[in-house]
Amino acid sequence: MxxxxxxxxxxxxxxxxxxxxxxxxxxxxxxxxxxxxxxxxxxxxxxxxxxxxxxxxxxxxxxxxxxxxxxxxxxxxxxxxxxxxxxxxxxxxxxxxxxxxxxxxxxxxxxTPLSHALGGERTALTAGVTLARQVTLESVVTEVNRQVGSGFRRIRLEVEPGWDADVVRAVQTSFPFLVLQVDCGGRYTESPADLDSLRAMDGLGLLAVEDPFAPGDLAAHARLASELRTPVALGRGLSSVEDLDDAIRAEAGGAVNVDPTRLGGLTSARRAVDRAVDAGWQVWCGSSATTGIGRAAVVALASLTGAALPVEMPGAGNRSRDLVVPPVRAHDGVVPIPLAESGLGHGVxxxxxxxxxxxxxxxxxxxxxxxxxxxxxxxxxx
CATH class of the missing domain: 3.30.390.10 (Enolase-like, N-terminal domain)
Incomplete structure (x- = not known):
């Protein structure tokens, strides 16, 4: 009905x-x-x-x-x-x-499709994937090769002090045209050694350096953002649109990972995308979701014109059974937005x-x- x-x-x-x-x-x-x-x-x-x-x-x-x-x-x-x-x-x-x-x-x-209900206009999305920390540089390159072979066009590498610039360089040597960004997970400080590591990554042509410092430390992020050419991205420290507003006023970054789970839902996440775009920040939609139900909602959100960076998706090798039909997956690096069905566009x-x-x-x-x-x-x- x-x-x-x-x-x-x-x-x-x-x-x-x-x-x-x-x-x-x-x-x-x-x-x-x-x-x-x-x-x-x-x-x-x-x-x-x-x-x-x-x-x-x-x-x-x-x-x-x-x-x-x-x-x-x-x-x-x-x-x-x-x-x-x-x-x-x-x-x-x-x-x-x-x-x-x-x-x-x-x-x-x-x-109507959920993407249209939210105001989205796109029909397909470029997919990105996150790689967890590997044991060796060789295993990083091997895993990146698997993801690139499956069509992923953006790789997000998890880094930490002592495991950062060398990792990026190793990937770039094998895949010089691959779009890379790093997720620091809040593991860096403003110590001289950590700042030197962040500066080293700044010269590597990354899409973004995400969450270098502890969540909520806007002053530290603002100091780094003023120094780096690479956009500083925020995500973990944002639990409301008001948090994003504070970060924008503090000039604490230039990109944002909009996750509806962290922000309180699609209503807030949609507002966050608009706020970021108005401020000139770049946007991508990540997700804490572990099932296709949550991921389908993120795909709908990522159809908004302002969410221009690749949407986060499960990588190649993820063989867990999804809970929706068809599964929410990237195909050759592209995520289709379901427009033939109303709502999420996937049957549970x-x-x-x-x-x-x-x-x-x-x-x-x-x-x-x-x-x-x-x-x-x-x-x-x-």
């Missing part, structure tokens, strides 16, 4: 909260695996969101606070859904799961979800009730 007109009010009548076992294994319901959120409007439509690596405290906040608050709230646009939990203790990752689910539902109600594979479900709750007007993964749902997609 498609709804028309932005004035149509939506009230969520049921939420399904599904705690998954981590993809790496384990059967316990208490491990910090992802939580999937399904919201239903009572008219046969639903929307999905993801809370990555949810702690026990986040599960409790979701089940006892955020979910009941959303059930009591009526909204006309998903930008208003967050009013439901505005008075609760802030948790951007929990808010993101519900906010994304509401955006997915709203776009399905209107029969309920059989795959059931295989990984450790615990499931349904929350409605009667309160939460525990349910088991429905075996009869195997093979059924919704």
């Amino acid at each position: 498609a709804h028309t007109g932005s004035a149509t009010a939506t009230r969520i009548v049921e939420l399904e909260l599904i705690r998954l076992r981590p993809a790496s294994g384990g059967r316990s319901a208490d491990t910090d695996g992802p939580v999937l959120v399904r919201v239903a409007d009572g008219e046969g439509l639903c929307g999905w969101g993801e809370l990555p690596a949810a702690t026990g405290a986040q599960w409790e906040a979701l089940t006892a606070g955020f979910a009941p608050a959303l059930l009591r709230h009526t909204w006309r646009r998903p930008t208003e859904a967050g009013d439901a939990w505005a008075d609760l203790p802030r948790d951007p990752a929990v808010a993101n799961a519900l906010d994304t689910a509401c955006w997915d539902l709203w776009s399905r109600q209107r029969g 594979d309920r059989a795959a979800v059931a295989d990984r479900t450790a615990r499931s709750l349904v929350v409605d007007a009667d309160g939460p009730r525990e349910v088991r993964a429905a075996r009869e749902a195997r093979g059924r997609r919704r």
Whole structure:
């Protein structure tokens, strides 16, 4: 059923909260695996969101606070859904799961792709991939070769003091035309040795140097940004649009990794993209998501014109079973934006979800009730 007109009010009548076992294994319901959120409007439509690596405290906040608050709230646009939990203790990752689910539902109600609902215009994205720290320089080059062979056009290398400029040079020697950036993970300080390492990387033609210093240390980032020609990128220290505004005013960078999980949802992430572009900052959309549900939402966000840098995707060699059909993957370095289907554009594979479900709750007007993964749902997609 498609709804028309932005004035149509939506009230969520049921939420399904599904705690998954981590993809790496384990059967316990208490491990910090992802939580999937399904919201239903009572008219046969639903929307999905993801809370990555949810702690026990986040599960409790979701089940006892955020979910009941959303059930009591009526909204006309998903930008208003967050009013439901505005008075609760802030948790951007929990808010993101519900906010994304509401955006997915709203776009399905209107029969439009989520990318269009967000204002995106692109039909395909260039993909980037992150390489974790390797054991040797030779293994770095080997892994980069595998990713380049799969079509990835931008490689993001994880670096740290003592493992940085030499790594970049080794990759550039084998792949001189490859676009590279580095993720410092906040592991550097303003010590003379660390600053020398950062300066050494500045001369290597990188796309960006991400999070060199501790999250939130805008003064240190601003001092470095004023010195380097390479854009300093921020990500981990930004948990709200207001944080980004502070960073822009401090001139603490020139690029930003917009992650809806860190920022509290698609509503905030979309505003962050606009703020960054207005300030002349470069933007790419990364993700803490661990399932195709979260990654599909990031792809929709990355369709915004301002998010011009390559979107982060799982690399070649990632063989984990996705929870959506078709899987959210790059093909020859390109990520298609699904435009033939409404919402996320990917069907949730309920059989795959059931295989990984450790615990499931349904929350409605009667309160939460525990349910088991429905075996009869195997093979059924919704």
